[in-house]
Each structure stands twice: as C-alpha cells, then as structure tokens.
Amino acid sequence: MNFESYNPTKLIFGAGALSRLGEVASEYGKKALIVTGGGSVKRTGVFDRAVESLKSAGVAYAECAGVEPNPRISSVRRGVKAAREESCDMVIAIGGGSAMDASKVIAAGVLYDGDPWDLIGHGQANWVIPTQALPIITVPTMAATGSEMNEGAVISNEDSKIKSFVSATCLFPKVALADPELTVTLPKDQTAYGVCDIITHVTEGYFNGVDGTPIQDRFAEGVIINAIEWGRKAVADGNDLEARAQVQWASIVALNGWVQAGVHMLAPVHMIEHALSAHHDITHGAGLAIVNPAWMRFAAKVRPERFAQFAQRVFGLSPEGKDDMTLAMEGIDAFVEFLRSIGCPTRLSEVGIGDELFEQYAEDAKLVVHDGNGNLAGRPPLTKDDIVEILRSAL
Amino acid sequence: MNFESYNPTKLIFGAGALSRLGEVASEYGKKALIVTGGGSVKRTGVFDRAVESLKSAGVAYAECAGVEPNPRISSVRRGVKAAREESCDMVIAIGGGSAMDASKVIAAGVLYDGDPWDLIGHGQANWVIPTQALPIITVPTMAATGSEMNEGAVISNEDSKIKSFVSATCLFPKVALADPELTVTLPKDQTAYGVCDIITHVTEGYFNGVDGTPIQDRFAEGVIINAIEWGRKAVADGNDLEARAQVQWASIVALNGWVQAGVHMLAPVHMIEHALSAHHDITHGAGLAIVNPAWMRFAAKVRPERFAQFAQRVFGLSPEGKDDMTLAMEGIDAFVEFLRSIGCPTRLSEVGIGDELFEQYAEDAKLVVHDGNGNLAGRPPLTKDDIVEILRSAL
Secondary structure, eight states: OOEEEEEEEEEEESTTGGGGHHHHHTTSOSEEEEEEOSSHHHHTSHHHHHHHHHHHTTOEEEEEOOOOSSOBHHHHHHHHHHHHHTTOSEEEEEESHHHHHHHHHHHHHTTOSSOGGGGSOSSOSSOOOOOOOOOEEEEESSSSSOGGGSSEEEEEETTTTEEEEEEOGGGSOSEEEEOGGGGTTSOHHHHHHHHHHHHHHHHHHHHHSOSOOHHHHHHHHHHHHHHHHHHHHHHHOTTOHHHHHHHHHHHHHTSSSTTTTTTOOOOHHHHHHHHHHHHSOOOHHHHHHHHHHHHHHHHHTTOHHHHHHHHHHHHOOOOTTOOHHHHHHHHHHHHHHHHHHTTOOOSGGGGTOOSTTHHHHHHHHTSSSBOTTSSBOSSSOBOHHHHHHHHHHTO | OOEEEEEEEEEEESTTGGGGHHHHHTTSOSEEEEEEOSSHHHHTSHHHHHHHHHHHTTOEEEEEOOOOSSOBHHHHHHHHHHHHHTTOSEEEEEESHHHHHHHHHHHHHTTOSSOGGGGSOSSOSSOOOOOOOOOEEEEESSSSSOGGGSSEEEEEETTTTEEEEEEOGGGSOSEEEEOGGGGTTSOHHHHHHHHHHHHHHHHHHHHHSOSOOHHHHHHHHHHHHHHHHHHHHHHHOTTOHHHHHHHHHHHHHTSSSTTTTTTOOOOHHHHHHHHHHHHSOOOHHHHHHHHHHHHHHHHHTTOHHHHHHHHHHHHOOOOTTOOHHHHHHHHHHHHHHHHHHTTOOOSGGGGTOOSTTHHHHHHHHTSSSBOTTSSBOSSSOBOHHHHHHHHHHTO
C-alpha cells in the first residue's frame, strides 16, 4: 500500500448535462477543436446541440471529424494541424473512446514540436511523455472506455500495425460531461462490447494488482456486479435510461483511478487485445470478450484462490464442497455465459481471426509493458509461448 | 443520478511518506504555518521529522500549536494572525481532524478580511463561503475524519456553544501526505473512536442519500466491512502496520467523495453529535458511537428494507424467515456489538451526559441543515421531538 492517487477532472454527470457544454467550455477559451468519430453524433443531433450550447456561450469551433474506431495516428496528425491552423484554445471530444483518445493526443500534440507518434509508447528508445496539453473536455456518447475521466489514450499506427498507449497527467480532461441520454441510441452490439470493456478494465486490476488491497477488491466487485446487472438491462432495452446511467457510471469508475488506487494495475489482456485489433479492425470490447476469459483460465492455474473469490463474490457461487480451482472455473464459465447472453463473441473464429499471426501478436503484445525478462507484465508474467497458448485456447 | 464530482487533492499514501513533506511543500512557497494539536506530534518525534524534511527542502516555518479537540474558532483566529505576521505562503496540518480542520479555515481566513467565524455556517443571514485559501497540505496522524482529502471543516464556537461546518472547493488540500506509520502510536480508545467516525461517514450517505445508487452502495459496504475487520485488528494491536494502513485508507475513502458520488448525502447523525460535543468535550467518534445506533433504530422504522440490506451485506446475516424489520434490528444489534467490542461507548450515560439539555441539542442540531419545514434534513427529516426521542433512547 504505497501509492499516489490524483484525478483533477471535474465530472458533471446526468441526463441533460450536454446543455452545459458552452458554459463549461467558455472557461477555457474562445475557440474549440471538436473531435468526433464516424458521424453518429451528427445523425443523432448531439453535435448540433453541442454547437448550439457553445455558440450561446460565445465559443467558436473548428472540426476534426471522422476519427475511426481504433483511432489512428494519422487522424491525430490531422487534428493537430487543424487546431494549429484554427488557433484553437481547447479540444472537445464528442463521441466514444476513439474520439476521446484522439482528442487527448491532439491536445498534447499541438504543444509538441515533433511527430505525435513520439508521444505513444511503441518500444522506441526515447518515449516523449507529454507534460503539457491544451485543455480537454470530453463528452462521451457511449459507456465503455472510461477515457472521459482519466489520463490515458490508446492510438494505432496504421503503417507499423502497432496499437499502443500513453498515460500522462496533462491528459486528464478538465471536465467530463457525461450525459447518459446521449448513449441511448447506441446499438445493442456496441452496448454489449462497452459492457465487456468496463468489466475488463476492472478485472485487469483485480487479477493483476498487488496483494493486500481488500477495499479496492470490494470496489471492483461492486462495479462488476452492477455492470453485469445493468448491462444486461441496457442491452435488452436501449431506451432504459436508468440502465444506461448505471452502465455509464460503471464505465467511469471502472477506470478513473478509484478502483485501482493502490492496486498497481497491470493490463496483459489489453496488451494482447491491442495486438489483435492493430491487425484486424475488430471492436476493442469484442476483442476483450475473446481474450479475457482465455487469459483467465490460464492465470487461474497460478492463483486459483483469487479466481475463486471472484466466482463467489461476483457470481454468488457457493464454495461448498469444491476446491478453489473448481470454483474458479465455474466463475469463469459464468462470466463467459454472461458475455454470450449479451451477444459478445468469445472465440477468435467468431470474428474471423485464425492462428496465422499468433507469433506476431505475441511479440507485439509485450512490446511496451514487459518485466525484466522481456515477458508481458502481469500475474503471471507471460512469455511469447504463454500468449500463443492463450490465443490458441480461444480459437 | 445527476451530480458533480471533483476532488483535485493529490494523495501520497504509504509508510515513510512523511519524508517527502519538504519536497512537496517546496512547490507551494518558502514558508509554512504548521498547525498542530495537543502536543503528541512533538512527543512522538513526528514534528521534528517534518521540520527536518522542510528544512532540507529550504522551507521555513512558523507554528500554530495547541489546537484543541473540537477545534475552536479562537484557535483559528490565532492561526490567521500568526500566518499573516509571519507571511506564510501555505498551511501544513500535522495531526488529527482538529488540526486539519483548523488549518483549512486558517488558510481561508488569511485571505478573508472579516472574522473567520463568518466562514462557518451557524444560521447567520450571510454565510460567507470562502472562494480562496492559501495552499493546504495535510499530514494526518490518525485515521478518522478523512479531512486530509476533502473540502470540509468543522469548527466550534466556545462562546455560543455552536459546532458547525464549512465546505468549499478552495479548502481541498493540494496534497494529502498519509503515512500510516504515524498512526501506530495512537491509543486504543482514540483508534476505536476513529473507526467509528469512519463507519459513520459512510452510513450517513448510505442511509441518507437518494435512491438508485447501487454502485455506491457496494463501495459503502466495502468500506464498512473493511473498517470493521481491520479496525478490530488495529485496536487489538496498535503496532499492526497492515491494519493501520487499511484503516487509514478506509478513513480517506470514507469521505473523499468517492463513496458519496451521486448520493447527495445528508448527515443528521453528525449534526446531532455536533450539538452534543459543542456542549460537552467528548471525542467526536465516541459521540457518534452513541448517536448513530439510536438514530438507526429510529430511521429503520421508515425504511426497514434499507437497514435489512445493511444487515445482510455488511454483517452477512441471513434474511431467511425474517421480515425486513427483524433483520434490520439484528444488523443494528451487530453494529452495536462491534462498537462495544472495540471499546466505544454506546449510551449517553457512559460519557456523563444527561437529559437536561436535550431540547437545546435538538434546536442546535437543526440550525444549519434543515429542510423546507425547519426539520433536520435526512431520511426521514427529524423534528425537534424526533431528535429528543432519539437522544432519550440513547440515555
């Protein structure tokens, strides 16, 4: 229990919060670069409402539209160029994790002289962690990454097929404006992938943190229990605003540092998934639904008691008459059953990925976060062969 | 679920953290006012170690020592005077809740032209909520109030016998330096009162918040479960550093806004206890141990299902064959039993308080936080007669 915890983002949460965007933005300048994804925010009218709120507060805007899922460094470069040309004072992301992650690296890129790819860890000798960025405001339109209230961003390089991350204090948004009404239009499949993303953020720390964090264990279990309960409802009825609100709240606390405080989280499942989605355009949350259970079965062999606790506390499974390993596997089975019940794929074959590039994925996965022996950091640390074995079990 | 959440305090947690005080303070100026309590920080050597760390970082200091338990506005005035005369750039609290709360109001008082009592809500027509304060650094030496990482302070007026509070964004400490090693010297009784304080912070929101906060319910239950488990160990063996660390961590998350996010917490038990300890010099946590169970039995009549959930999830009591009210009362009994097992008083007679001033306490309790009808805000709102009834049941 030696750690630092810091999150200066101001969260404004609630149905109708979008209308406060102008008021919030006007504190940070006169002109914003608005970063958006594939166009759904325009179809749903969210973009127009955002612009109206900005206008009424005297904030002008420029645009960086069309950021793709698994946002590319080329989009970041385009955003940096636009923000400079238009002399923007701040960056506002309206969209999902890709728009938000891109907006963060754009905000830092504007104040960095070199190429923004330098800011993303990808095994380079000299990783330039950014120390300054334009003010960032996030307006999430889906519940998944938690990027709205944290200091991380994941960016893909389409040339080198590397998907990796940056984490820096200057990337904390000034304000996260989370309006669950904006998420009701999200389709069933994307809703489900978001729920899987939320749960995986929590399981990463729960299973790959240090020992002796019993309060954080309870926080983690609480988030997962509710992501399952309310996620099921949000997938069943997208217009259930109560369910949408609970899922969005779960997505925020799953990765804003509260659940992870003192945990010293590692994220091997994310590293493996990033390697997959750098090569294949699969949705991050769908990739996690495939990798996470396969990883769990592998990791449970080393620490069955931890997975038994998960089975008992999250799924309410009885430990009576079972050894830890049996209980652990029952818990993982229950997790897979939940993922399938909301429509997530749980095998690579379901998303058309075969074993041709397994060795490559395994190499890519341990590019950035490796332990002293060059293995992928986690509990347990994973060799290249381990990663291939995990992927093979998910075929 | 419409709320804002914001906590910009940087937390540095861990055994040995005290040695970083100088490094941390040097970011905020050249001279600090150090605010301390009754002298234990000098006896234990904590003060000397703090000063040494400051000196090595080139930070000078002035002192405001001797802040009493239930810190008085006269001590705040004395601190403001000292900070001005000595041209301090920041305020550092080293001690328990009283030193920390006083330091906050001193930090705001230095930048306020009038009397600091104006900043504390006490039924005045014009409550001046402070908007600026000197930078504040907290170094807690006990686990209890959570003041180290929040924006609140409670101050007593020895002349009017009013104990009340202020809550303002500018009162968030810049840094909370929480070193569990500093808490090992805390005597058994004070340790137990701290544990009661922690639990009561959480139960206030749990029982007096809005409906529909299932994630925060789990967070709250998680903090209470661990405060009980580790609190018992810390009371049994003060040198158990692991227990001290878990209890201190519980104290921080019990009132730093994480458990309360979206809950719109009210705190009737605190308001009643403040009325008591304004008239009698009892330790806040001991007063809470008396008032909280009595309040619970009263409030359970209105919402037994909530108290039944508490009984089931926190104390693991079985609901089988019981109505909610029976289960609720079993849970409250279990809570009282825990409080007694760690040495807390649970009756007014144990601390020498009789019924002479019950009407006065009841009036004082609803001085600041009342609903539209002049009743003490909470679930349920409490009339003067209700408060007297609760106190009478605790005689």
